[in-house]
Amino acid sequence: MNLRDFWTSIDKVNFILILILGLLGVLLSYSVNQNFLVINKHSVFYIFSLLIIIFLSQQSDKNIRRFSLFGFIILIILLLLLLFFDYEVKGAKRWLKVDNFSFQPSEVIKPFFIILSSWGIAKSIQGRKYYLVTTFIFFIILISLVLMQPDLGMTILISATFFCQLFIAGLPILLVIYGVIFIFLVSIFAYYFLDHVKNRIDSFLGNADSYQIDLSLLAFKSGGILGKGPGQGDLKEKIPDANTDFIFAVAGEELGLIFCLIILIIILSIVIKTLLKVLKVSNPYKIIATSGLICSFGLQSLINILSALGMIPTKGMTLPFVSYGGSSMLATSVLFGFLLSLTNLKNNE
Secondary structure (H helix, E strand, C coil), rough: HHCCCCCCHHHHHHHHHHHHHHHHHHHHHHHCCCHHHHEEEEEEHHHHHHHHHHHCCCCHHHHHHHHHHHHHHHHHHHHHEEEEEEEEECCCCCCEEEEEECCCCHHHHHHHHHHHHHHHHHHCCCCCCHHHHHHEEEEEEHHHHHHCCCCCCHHHHHHHHHHHHHHCCCCCHHHHHHHHHHHHHHHHHHHHHCCHHHHHHHHHHHCCCHHHHHHHHHHHHHHCCCCCCCCCHHHHCCCCCCCCCCCHHHHHCCCCHHHHHHHHHHHHHHHHHHHHHCCCCHHHHHHHHHHHHHHHHHHHHHHHHHHHCCCCCCCCCCCCCCCCHHHHHHHHHHHHHHHHCCCCCHHHH
């Protein structure tokens, strides 16, 4: 690959923002755990993720769809295999574990499904309705497997992104209404039949122990404007999943309000920059795919941040490219790689 061609064709502003966001995640990984092994492992994930982003950003639209179909099939098989394994965390079967390595297929499958569903929706707009039927079949299979883990947060994220794509495509508003009703019914079902979902919602409503949210809010309060300093916070020692689900609270306590605002500004800048770019695109597939990818990234970031702030029930969802974890960084790098490919000048000639 010619680096000069790469730099001249890429969306430079978004690429730089993505680089900075990942570097902030590396900084936070050290802040959470000052063990050199952890920071080194996260740094390796980050470097590997950048290589994936650069590679995918240079691929043609056709290759991106091929990668997505292959990735989707492999990850659906892995989601099926999860049902037969005994490895559980907090009552959920979401991870494949081999020795010290764990992998979450439902996290990584999102960008692959977004590309495939965008292609199916775009083809249906052109009159090939069976593409839309096939897309809905893929969606139902995916959602069913994720719900069986169970993972309500991921179900809501995938569903919301999919129905956002349908809305962007200009398909009947009735489909979007059905989508909202579907998410609502799934949430009601999860509340009454999944204990961990019920506990999280009850905690949010003040009807149960709200230990995690209370600690998270206390972390923001004690951090102030400039924070206590890297590694000086107490939250990471007291709350489970501080380096993933509550990484934003750790940032608030140790690095302060200004650092949190920088993270927010970068995320918002990536979202707004991408949406402004979409306004100049005429290809329906690219409009739907780009909107879907940035919607997934924006929604996941919003869910994580609002959970840490106690504004919505906790969902067990990572902050893209900032939270610690190989599956999360791999998923985000694929998403950003696809996004930069869709906006690559070489693919718009």
